[in-house]
Amino acid sequence: MEFMEDKVFRIGPIRPPSEADSLLLQVTNGCTWNKCKFCQLYRHTKFKAYSADSIKADIDNMVYHAERARQYQNADGSWDIDGLNGELARSGAAERECFYMVANWLVGGGENVFLQDGNTTVLSSGRLADVLVYLRQAFPSIKRITSYGRAQNLAKVSAEEFAELKAAGLDRIHSGYETGSDAVLKKINKGVTAAEEITAGRNIKAGGIELSVYFMPGVGGKELTAENALGTSEVINAVNPDFLRIRTAAVKPGTGLYEDYVNGEFTLCSDDEKLIEIRTVIERASGIDTRLVSDHIINLLQGLKGSLKDDKEKLLAMIDEYLAKPEVEKRMYQAARRMARVVSPKEMGRLSEREAAELKRFAESVQDPYEWEIKMNDMIARYI
Numbered sequence: 454m455e456f457m458e459d460k461v462f463r464i465g466p467i468r469p470p471s472e473a474d475s476l477l478l479q480v481t482n483g484c485t486w487n488k489c490k491f492c493q494l495y496r497h498t499k500f501k502a503y504s505a506d507s508i509k510a511d512i513d514n515m516v517y518h519a520e521r522a523r524q525y526q527n528a529d530g531s532w533d534i535d536g537l538n539g540e541l542a543r544s545g546a547a548e549r550e551c552f553y554m555v556a557n558w559l560v561g562g563g564e565n566v567f568l569q570d571g572n573t574t575v576l577s578s579g580r581l582a583d584v585l586v587y588l589r590q591a592f593p594s595i596k597r598i599t600s601y602g603r604a605q606n607l608a609k610v611s612a613e614e615f616a617e618l619k620a621a622g623l624d625r626i627h628s629g630y631e632t633g634s635d636a637v638l639k640k641i642n643k644g645v646t647a648a649e650e651i652t653a654g655r656n657i658k659a660g661g662i663e664l665s666v667y668f669m670p671g672v673g674g675k676e677l678t679a680e681n682a683l684g685t686s687e688v689i690n691a692v693n694p695d696f697l698r699i700r701t702a703a704v705k706p707g708t709g710l711y712e713d714y715v716n717g718e719f720t721l722c723s724d725d726e727k728l729i730e731i732r733t734v735i736e737r738a739s740g741i742d743t744r745l746v747s748d749h750i751i752n753l754l755q756g757l758k759g760s761l762k763d764d765k766e767k768l769l770a771m772i773d774e775y776l777a778k779p780e781v782e783k784r785m786y787q788a789a790r791r792m793a794r795v796v797s798p799k800e801m802g803r804l805s806e807r808e809a810a811e812l813k814r815f816a817e818s819v820q821d822p823y824e825w826e827i828k829m830n831d832m833i834a835r836y837i
Contacts, residue, residue, distance in 0.1 A: 460518065461551050462511035463503075465569030467494065469627055469665075469698075470748045472567040472599060476515065476558040476592075480508050480584060484571035486603060490641045490709030491631075491672060491702065495571060502576055508584050512591050518548075518555040519563075519592070532560050564596040574602035574626065578614040582621035589622045599625040605645040607653035615660025625663040625695075628653065634684025637673035640719075641710065647688050654692030665696040668734065670727035672702035672710075675720040682733035689734060689761075693741040697734070697761070701727055701751045703833040721826045724753050724787055725776060731757070732772045735765060751833050753790055756797045774798075784816035784825065785809070791832035 463479040483498035525536035537556050544552045566588065574581065589595055600623060607628060632638055633647050657664045666689070673681035689697060704714045704721065713719035722730075735745065738761035745768060747757040754775060759768050775783070775798055782801075789795045789812055794804065804812070819825045 460514045461547050462514045464550065464554065467571070468567045468569065469599075469601075471665075471746075472565065474558070474561045475565040475567040475599070476554065476563075477567055477569055478508070478511065478515070478588065479503070479569040480573045480576060480581070481570050484603070485575050485606065486572070486644050488642050488644060489631075490713065491669070491704075493705065493707045496707075500572075505580050505583050505587075509587050512584075512588055514551065515555055516591050518552045519559060521552060522556040522559050526559075534560075563592065563594040566592075566595055566598045568598065568600040571601050572603040572606060573600045574610065575606050578610065578618055581623070582618055585618065585622035595622075597624045598622050599627065602626045602628050602653075603645070604628050604630055604650045604653045607657065608645075608649040610653075610656060612656045612659035615657050615662050617660075619661040623662060625665060626657055627665045627667070627698075629667040629700075630685075630688065631667060631669040631672055631700075632681050632685050633688030634673065634677065634680040637677050637681045637684065640674075640677060641672055647684060650688050651691045654688075654694055658693065663696075664692070664694040665698055666692070666694040667698050667700050668731075669700050669702040670730040671722035673722075675722055675726065678722055678726050678730060682730040683737075685730075686734045686737040689743060690737070690739050690741055694743050697743050697745050698749075699731060699745070699747045699752050699757070700749060701753065701833065703751060703830055703837055705834040705837060721823070721830050723822070723826050724783070724829065728753065728772050728776060732769060735761060735768050735772075738762070738765060749836075750793060751836050753787065754797070781813065781816050784819075785812040787829055788812050788815055788832075791829060 464477055465479040465482070468475065468477055481500065481502045483495040483500040485500050487495050487500065521540060522537060525533040525540065527533060541549060541553055541556070585598060588598065607626070630650050631641065631643060633650060635647050638645060638647065654664055654666065668685050670681070671678070704711050704719065710719060714721070742760065742762045744760055745758055747755050754771060757768060757771055778798070786795070786798050786801055789801060789804065794808070795801060801809070819828065
């Protein structure tokens with residue numbers, strides 16, 4: 454197939470870890486709010502919602518690259534990887550990333566698509582539905598389409614409109630609630646209320662769309678750690694989202710939260726306090742069938758996952774087992790986890806004697822508990 458230099462499509466900067474193998478379709482650029490104190494991702498990006506025609510043009514270019522890739526699919530469904538790599542090498546610099554994404558997606562099954570950027574559901578339901586239908590027609594193999602959505606905007610969409618989006622092809626919405634506490638929401642300048650989070654969540658669920666909510670343990674600081682946990686548990690119990698995803702808070706230079714921290718208006722929570730917040734949400738879960746997920750390297754206990762309905766005792770036991778460890782062992786694990794050496798406390802036994810000795814020296818070298826929290830925060834912040 455003759456290669457055309459202009460067959461490119463936009464690719465945004467972020468997607469959830471659960472969408473690592475998804476095809477990325479950018480329908481907006483940036484964030485409509487862009488004022489959250491913990492975030493700096495879109496600080497210098499002016500929000501833009503793309504037209505349906507522009508998005509469809511990107512889909513057409515995806516189809517073009519899919520046709521290029523399918524030349525190397527064998528009759529039995531397997532792929533000629535060497536042939537794909539050769540095609541990739543012949544691509545121009547601008548087109549290479551686009552071809553690689555589409556080809557890699559098809560080799561992986563070509564099933565899931567993620568709509569970017571931070572608040573795609575700000576598009577009118579009619580425009581978004583038009584795009585969804587066009588996308589599914591272009592790629593009949595699609596099984597799931599997912600999007601980010603900001604709770605404040607989602608609260609303005611009716612259950613009937615969500616049902617229309619579901620019928621058009623939208624299967625799941627990710628929303629960064631971060632907390633269910635109005636006090637914490639105000640402190641981090643989230644620009645939304647707990648009541649709006651509940652309205653948004655209930656309407657999404659009533660419309661038949663899966664909802665994945667994000668919770669930030671520690672984002673209220675020591676000052677509001679109890680409020681963060683209690684408020685979040687109330688919102689989660691009221692909404693019953695399909696997923697509750699943990700995103701441990703970290704204070705990163707360049708953010709408003711970091712300025713509050715430097716000015717003494719925000720005190721870092723310890724890892725124990727963050728786990729206690731998660732524990733509170735789990736323990737208070739009532740009448741909901743939400744799945745807890747800890748799918749990010751910034752989370753201390755990545756294996757903490759399961760149903761808040763069926764696995765509550767198991768989840769609580771995992772947290773309690775860690776909290777009961779001697780302080781030096783907890784510190785050693787925290788450091789190893791932040792260095793990406795382990796994913797669970799049980800893996801500490803796999804470290805060499807030299808590695809364990811180095812971690813112990815590091816853990817015992819810091820006398821001031823808060824200085825230790827500062828070191829751990831700095832290590833977490835590298836990943837966000």
